[in-house]
Amino acid sequence: MDKASIFNKISEIAETEISLVSEATKLSSLDAWDSLANVLFIAFAISDFGVKLTGEELMEAETVGDLVKLIETKVK
Amino acid sequence: MKVTINNIGIKAISAVVPKQKRGYDDLAKIVGEKEARRICQNTGIDFVRVSKEGETAADLCEAAARRILEETDVSKIVGLIFVSQTPDYKIPATSCVLQHKLGLPSTTVCYDVNSGCTAFVKGLHLASMIASTTQGDVLLLVGDTMTKHVSPKDHSLYLLMGDAGSAALISQASGKKMEFNLQTYGENYSSLIIPAGGNRLPSSSSTSEVVECEKGNWRSQEHLYMDGMAIMLFALSKVTSLVAEEIRAKQSPPNLYVFHQANEFIVNSMIKNLKLDVNKRLLSVKEYGNTGPASIPLAICDSLSTGTGYQKDSVLMVGFGIGLAIATVITDLTDTLIYPVMES
Numbered sequence: 001m002d003k004a005s006i007f008n009k010i011s012e013i014a015e016t017e018i019s020l021v022s023e024a025t026k027l028s029s030l031d032a033w034d035s036l037a038n039v040l041f042i043a044f045a046i047s048d049f050g051v052k053l054t055g056e057e058l059m060e061a062e063t064v065g066d067l068v069k070l071i072e073t074k075v076k
Numbered sequence: 077m078k079v080t081i082n083n084i085g086i087k088a089i090s091a092v093v094p095k096q097k098r099g100y101d102d103l104a105k106i107v108g109e110k111e112a113r114r115i116c117q118n119t120g121i122d123f124v125r126v127s128k129e130g131e132t133a134a135d136l137c138e139a140a141a142r143r144i145l146e147e148t149d150v151s152k153i154v155g156l157i158f159v160s161q162t163p164d165y166k167i168p169a170t171s172c173v174l175q176h177k178l179g180l181p182s183t184t185v186c187y188d189v190n191s192g193c194t195a196f197v198k199g200l201h202l203a204s205m206i207a208s209t210t211q212g213d214v215l216l217l218v219g220d221t222m223t224k225h226v227s228p229k230d231h232s233l234y235l236l237m238g239d240a241g242s243a244a245l246i247s248q249a250s251g252k253k254m255e256f257n258l259q260t261y262g263e264n265y266s267s268l269i270i271p272a273g274g275n276r277l278p279s280s281s282s283t284s285e286v287v288e289c290e291k292g293n294w295r296s297q298e299h300l301y302m303d304g305m306a307i308m309l310f311a312l313s314k315v316t317s318l319v320a321e322e323i324r325a326k327q328s329p330p331n332l333y334v335f336h337q338a339n340e341f342i343v344n345s346m347i348k349n350l351k352l353d354v355n356k357r358l359l360s361v362k363e364y365g366n367t368g369p370a371s372i373p374l375a376i377c378d379s380l381s382t383g384t385g386y387q388k389d390s391v392l393m394v395g396f397g398i399g400l401a402i403a404t405v406i407t408d409l410t411d412t413l414i415y416p417v418m419e420s
Contacts, residue, residue: 015114032114035232035290039304040118043345046312055305
């Protein structure tokens with residue numbers, strides 16, 4: 001699975017420099033990580049990985065690493 | 077259910093929007109320029125149309141119907157179906173009021189149907205069933221004035237939902253047909269809902285209280301609520317799968333796609349995931365937003381009323397949303413009279 005593409009997408013959605021996005025990055029520290037960001041991430045997960053994420057799962061994610069894990073688990 | 081109704085076609089389609097616009101500048105005043113730009117870039121919506129106080133979906137539909145009736149023998153109309161989520165009254169059915177206002181014969185059967193983004197396709201299904209058993213015409217009026225039910229402090233919907241009305245005339249047509257696929261996912265009924273104001277939760281001082289529901293989004297239980305994540309998942313999973321199935325079932329694929337105009341991102345994501353030709357899809361959200369029930373006929377009038385290069389002999393229309401529900405139809409619009417979008 002291409003982790004870099006997930007980081008890229010998160011930086012694009014959050015309108016943040018890619019250098020500031022790592023697994024440890026807290027989603028709450030990203031200004032633009034809001035309900036619209038969650039909607040766009042759901043679309044990305046299903047379009048690029050065929051993975052269906054629910055709102056509940058996304059609301060529980062605290063870090064970028066949590067989002068990566070969510071996709072990883074479902075891809076398997 | 078899947079059903080094909082033979083020897084049936086759409087004679088004419090028209091659409092009407094209110095003149096008054098709400099746009100980026102209005103949204104920026106509420107959420108700031110950066111956030112407004114981010115929202116508009118993703119939705120592809122520059123403006124939505126907002127009905128005047130006292131102007132209803134029935135008024136917009138009536139205006140759309142009058143355009144068609146100018147060139148129709150009114151005495152041939154046997155049915156009127158009004159599909160809307162914003163009727164004039166709790167009771168009686170708005171279709172009865174419209175039958176009177178439009179001067180339709182008393183031999184007209186009138187139905188009100190409560191349906192949103194699948195309204196036009198579901199309405200075509202009902203209208204086709206009536207028309208196929210009579211020699212007369214059926215008038216299908218579809219529209220909403222949902223801006224009246226959106227909280228002005230809910231920025232997720234403020235520049236998304238727009239008002240519009242439409243009319244279509246359905247009658248027997250030798251050799252033409254409509255191929256429907258209609259599905260319902262009622263377990264997701266709360267993903268798009270106005271919780272209060274019906275009998276389940278009557279209006280009260282507490283249901284009209286506006287509170288902060290998500291960060292920066294304020295609304296009451298009498299306002300429209302949309303779970304954007306659930307809708308996105310629905311659109312890109314169940315709806316996309318159903319559309320893929322419909323296309324696979326055809327010997328030659330449809331040559332025009334008219335999806336419910338939810339927003340640009342959803343329509344284009346579906347087109348991309350289905351690997352369809354982007355030049356064969358209609359998109360009309362920029363000037364009108366998501367007009368719910370009327371979005372498919374509005375997109376048709378917006379894009380097909382003037383001489384265009386679009387082929388219209390196999391058009392796939394895809395309604396999806398509130399219910400949740402999906403309604404698709406494949407039909408031929410070659411001989412359909414398509415009027416330009418009018419302003420009320």
